[in-house]
Amino acid sequence: MSSTTTTEVPRSDPAADLRARRVHLLRKHVPTGLLLLLAFIWLIPVWWMFSLSLTPNELLQLNTQILLPPQVTLDNFVSVIQVGLSGRWFLNSLIVASSTTLLTLIVSAMAGYAFARLKFPGKKILFPVVIAGLMVPQEVMFIPLFLIFEQFGLHNTHPGLFLPRVGIPLGVFIMTTFFAAIPREIEEAAEVDGASKWRIFRQIMLPMAGPALTALAIFTFVLTWNDYLWPLVSATEREMFTITTGLASLQGNFAQATELGALMARGVLASVPLLVMFVIFQRQLIRGISLGSGGK
């Protein structure tokens, strides 16, 4: 930064250097350390859930205020896995969530590009109308939807489970926001080169919207996986349950009083795939310092 003009060489002071280094290290690591501490506190409820899932139900009926299992058992997990159809339920969830995510990404990215960059009549009205779709609660909408699907015989099918979610405008809202932030110059350069809108979309817009696409993929997958109300009414045959409704069907009355460990184990099993998915994909959220302007 500042250029030295003196010819004096600064005398080295080891004590001061050490102090400076320590301060530097503290400033660098204390915030991260604090964050780590905060993160561990943040996850205490999750740890507790995990701990309860490893404890026998009978012991839990006497005491649930434990941070470590007084006695470790895998029975709660085994009893879930042993249920004949649980593998099938897991597969159903995987198929439905994956299909929804793939379709939503494609459909929302295309629509988002249109809203962010293309001209067409009625855009100023259509966009708010599309976003308004987020403002109606699912609890009210699902009955008419249920009746349509009944008419087309789509209940107890996979498409019956993933099609409704593709119409949810969350993806369009997100993609429009992020596409609008991409600098026009790059697009314009491509246009001058004679590229079609589709090529610009595929080769410029999509790659640059990586983090947004990743975010949308994560949300869609998690929200579809954990969806309960729609699979509840649409997939009533046991082979078609998703993991959510399937595990719920195992619950007897007052299950939290009698089989708390099993309930927690089911929660763990249903959540772990989602967490794994997040860990794999969250790297795509951060572009990295080296990629600055124009380097994308």
Added chain:
Amino acid sequence: MSVVRDGEGDQATMHVQSGVAAPKKAKAARTPDPTRFSPTDLGAWGFLLPFLAAYALFMLYPVGQALVMGFFDWDFLDITRRQWAGWDNYRRMFWGTEMTWSVDHLVVLRVIGLALLIPLARSWRKGSLPRASIATLAIMLVAIFGVILGIHPGEGGRWFDSQFWLSFGNTLLFVAMSTPAIVGTGLALALALNRPSRLTGLLRAMFFAPYVLSVAVMTLIWAFMLNPSLGLVGLVGDWFGATPINLLNSSTWAMSAIVLATLWWTVGFNLVLFLAGLQDIDVQQYEAASLDGANAWQKFRHVTVPGLRRTIRLVVVLQVIYSFQIFGQVFIMTRGGPDGATRVLIQHIFERGFRDFELGYASAMSVFLFIVIILVSVVQFMFLGGEEDEA
């Protein structure tokens, strides 16, 4: 030289600029006449069609039906009990017997609402916001806090639906409490974790983790945890030698407990969106700011916030929309209690629609909620950076 990154049509923003001329000129040369039917338009429909088809079928149709049902006395299960009701459902929602208006009804709330006119007046004078928006908001404030909130059943009268306004009020309370908390926390976490290292990757996963839990599991954990005899709150109490109360059982604290649980559960959503938004802020702008001698706070105010403006608006709008529709976790954790302190509007809608089979009335209430959310979103768009997201 770094490039101005937020698109055209922006209001003047306060960020470090280092080169601006090029984009505007390019725009002027390029934009075709929007009223001319150019090939671009056809392509646009191609991009839109898949989504619009799904939207029309799976969203517009059911929403339309709900709108229509609001004008009927529509029994969920019995076709023979469905008949036209006109505005009856709305009358039942909003009105009562012996209705009258008084100055002092809900006076504290109304004074606070009207007090918002003061900052509005200030920003009118300063011209920091478009005057049309300020005028609209001022009119709305006066209408709501000055007039509408003064209406109530007088002596010997009663509301037709005693639970409606109570549950709507609870929903508003929830929105007001949760939005700043969850948006703020999400932003703070995103700023802290916006680095590509393995450790921050782990931290991101840790803070996001609660989001993957289903509502059934999340509520089970929290309902147990907050119970002094069943959960960790009891253990903590033991260390301090006191017995804590069950927050979920206290009419004063239940709502706060729900907000806390919701924050824990859903902040991951905002965290991810803010992270994605942060990636689009040009790093060189930070360097330029440093060169100009800006400290961390100034960099935040003049580089980060403007750069994140679109994302902030997205996050806030979504957060508000979702908060208005809160239902699942409240219903399971407190079932609207204690003493109706946490009964939210969607719970009321759900109960009327599916417990009492009055789907028409439930639809009418949903339409009301829908309109409220639209109004609030419009106000948000007006004040959070007025430009629209299209070209």
Added chain:
Amino acid sequence: MRDRRLFRITGLLLALALVAAACGGDDDTPAPADDDGSDAVADGEDIEITLARFFGDCDETTEGVTDVSEATTECEVIQILTNAFNEEDNGVTVERLGGAVWDQYYTQLSTTFAGGNPPHVAVMHSHRLPDFAGRSLLRPLDDDLAGADIDFADFTEPAQQGAMFEGDIFAVPFDIHGSLWHVNVDLFEQAGLVDDAGDPIMPTSVDELLEQAETIEAETGALYFSQDWFEFAVGARLFLGLVAQQGGDIVDADGNATVNTPEGQEALRVLNELATTASDPSQGYTDSESAFVAGDVAVLHNGTWVVDQYNRQADFNYAALQVPILYDQSGFWGDAHMWVLPDASNEDAVERDASLAFVAFLYENIGSWAAGTGHLANRTSVLTGGELDDAPQRANYADAADTAVFVPAVEGWAGAWDSLADELQATWISDKDPQSALADAEERMNENLGTVTD
């Protein structure tokens, strides 16, 4: 570069999943579950009927099991009975439908009605019957029962009442379940409150009740009473029982709510006395139960479904007793599980006969259900026939099947009950004035019952 490849691979995987979904997904004709052991769809051999029920899922302990004496939970009893029926050579196969947690059961069931495709047989609580019967969604069974060998007169009085609506029979009752007082006899003994036979002395008036509470607390240090004060409407059940004991009603003949009456006020007074002097009103279902099982509480007000569970768990002398009579007559909350036949799915005579055959089979096994779950058998012949002699505690409360008090059979009751429970709860949780709580309760209940005038 790596990012792009990752995206491509993911995309490929997702596309494969999509293809798998389109091709491989089951459509409307799935194979029946393995434990049925018989052929699939109607091909002249077995008729398949669908059953909707809650009680959970327990395939891993009941797969292939047909001997109901091996059952230990509600789920196991009903599933084993279903298995046994399917094993029989009767030409009918029962396929279970639905993935609801029990408190979402009615949302799911109602939706199937709305779609016009309800199951052939469904379980239903008696307090829900009016809503469905009143909308003509259920098949009246008056003429079908004789042909199916079901003797309606064998059911106890409350059971019959619960299955009828406006004079017609719409259900075959399966049990009566209701309030019980679960007693820690050891604590009673410590306080000197047992008779010569060693049985706990139950109070016969409110004053005696409160005296006992004092005695127990003084002699043993334990709280006298516990119940779920806020999670489920348990307090409201006790309220109902106490009003009935005074000869009162919470809904009058015209369908108006009548809780703000001298009987109602008295009942609420007793509840609040218990809450403030003899109990811990911050307890919910799980913790009140834990407290009892741990031996910290003398009496737990809960139900019939936990008798076997406490019998197993308690390491003290445990007794399940009827709710004590504190006023003029017996009175305690009761409800029933019943089997109904939705009209829309039972129009075809062949399918209808199949449904009736299954329900008749369940009727014959009411004793097994009672023995396996702790619920009350509701058939006089079963109660007097000795089937339940081996089941623990049943003798203590067997005649409760004749005296249980059901909630009023009126449409819209679910909402009214919620309103009542809400207002009652406000008195012991938020210190709301009992008088205005009951007045507000009446107002809200009438709103729910549709008897309010604009």
